[in-house]
Amino acid sequence: MSFPPLNLNTILFVLLALGAIGSAMMTVTRKNPVASAMYLVMHFFMLAGLYLSLNAQFTAIVQILVYAGAIMVLVVFVIMLLNLGDEDKLLEKYNVRTMIGMFASGVFIALIIPLLRGLSPKISDASLQIGTTENIGTVLFRDYLFPFEAVSLLLLTAIVGAVILAKRKIED
Amino acid sequence: MNVTSIPLEYYLSLSALLFIIGVFGVISRRNAIIIFMCIELMLNAVNLSLVAFSAYLGDPAGQIFVFFVMAVAAAEAAVGLAIVLALFRLKQTVYVDEVNLLKW
Numbered sequence: 001m002s003f004p005p006l007n008l009n010t011i012l013f014v015l016l017a018l019g020a021i022g023s024a025m026m027t028v029t030r031k032n033p034v035a036s037a038m039y040l041v042m043h044f045f046m047l048a049g050l051y052l053s054l055n056a057q058f059t060a061i062v063q064i065l066v067y068a069g070a071i072m073v074l075v076v077f078v079i080m081l082l083n084l085g086d087e088d089k090l091l092e093k094y095n096v097r098t099m100i101g102m103f104a105s106g107v108f109i110a111l112i113i114p115l116l117r118g119l120s121p122k123i124s125d126a127s128l129q130i131g132t133t134e135n136i137g138t139v140l141f142r143d144y145l146f147p148f149e150a151v152s153l154l155l156l157t158a159i160v161g162a163v164i165l166a167k168r169k170i171e172d
Numbered sequence: 173m174n175v176t177s178i179p180l181e182y183y184l185s186l187s188a189l190l191f192i193i194g195v196f197g198v199i200s201r202r203n204a205i206i207i208f209m210c211i212e213l214m215l216n217a218v219n220l221s222l223v224a225f226s227a228y229l230g231d232p233a234g235q236i237f238v239f240f241v242m243a244v245a246a247a248e249a250a251v252g253l254a255i256v257l258a259l260f261r262l263k264q265t266v267y268v269d270e271v272n273l274l275k276w
Contacts, residue, residue: 004178013178017186024190024213028197033205040209047216054183054227059235063219066242071212071249078253079205082260087203099200106192110185122177124230131227131235139232140239151243158247165254 013053020046031086033079037072044068054123056131183224190217202267204256208249215245 004010023043030036044067051060129135140148194217197210219238226234260266 004182010178013182017182020186021189021193024193027213028193028201028206028210033203036206036209040212043213044216047220050183050186050220051223053178054223056223056227056235056238059219059223059238062239062242066246067212067216071246074249074253075205075209078257081257082266084203084205084266099196103192103196106196107189110189110192112185123227126230127227130230130232135232136235136239140236144236147240151240155243155247158250162250162254165251166257 009053012049016046016049016053019043020050033084033087034076037076037079041068041072044072054131055127058131058133058136180224180228184221187217187221187224190214190220202269204259204266204268205253207268208252208256212245212249215241 020043023039023046026039027036027043030039044063048060048063048068051057051063130139191214194210194213197213198207201207201210219241222234222238222241226232226238256266259271263271265271
């Protein structure tokens with residue numbers, strides 16, 4: 001099995017991948033929900049770095065803006081609003097060994113995938129051009145205009161629904 | 173300029189591993205907000221897979237789809253957290269195993 005050569009590109013990928021996996025595992029296993037949220041923010045930044053290594057500049061910036069900047073702020077806000085403390089004990093439903101077994105088998109399956117040789121072309125030369133904001137904007141507003149407008153309707157529905165669900169009851 | 177390539181399988185196996193970590197979190201945690209964060213982990217794993225394919229096949233459709241997945245995830249975050257808030261007001265708990273009114 002031949003590994004990719006050891007240059008800056010590979011080193012960056014390995015660092016970002018290990019950072020993403022490590023912060024994901026920390027997110028899943030912390031008792032304090034604010035600690036989980038902070039590790040998830042770190043995970044989103046690692047993923048933004050991975051998108052940059054794939055020449056997807058627009059996706060990387062939107063990832064930071066939307067996920068780390070809006071969704072996680074909302075999650076932390078809700079955690080603070082509910083004033084949640086630490087969880088008492090984790091993994092009370094399942095046996096610890098069973099969970100470790102499931103996780104190890106999942107890791108094993110995921111590590112088999114690089115052995116599938118001969119599938120991948122090299123990274124496309126067009127990827128430098130299709131990842132730019134200009135190109136994403138052109139394709140979005142030319143070929144995918146209807147889904148774009150539909151998503152705006154979806155966001156309107158979500159806003160109305162969230163306000164109604166979280167509102168206090170009005171005393172008559 | 174592409175000096176060298178990480179093979180596509182590496183990105184896909186990383187995506188699969190992150191997805192498995194997310195599933196592990198959804199199954200084993202009690203706190204509804206942490207379950208929601210693990211769902212976001214799963215969505216981001218799929219986003220990574222989509223962007224990797226988009227770069228390796230030269231098709232912008234993958235990144236457009238990631239844009240829509242992010243928009244849907246934002247909408248889901250708003251509504252899901254509103255549901256958690258309403259549930260907390262009713263039962264004073266966010267632990268999903270204590271919400272068993274529908275159990276027969």
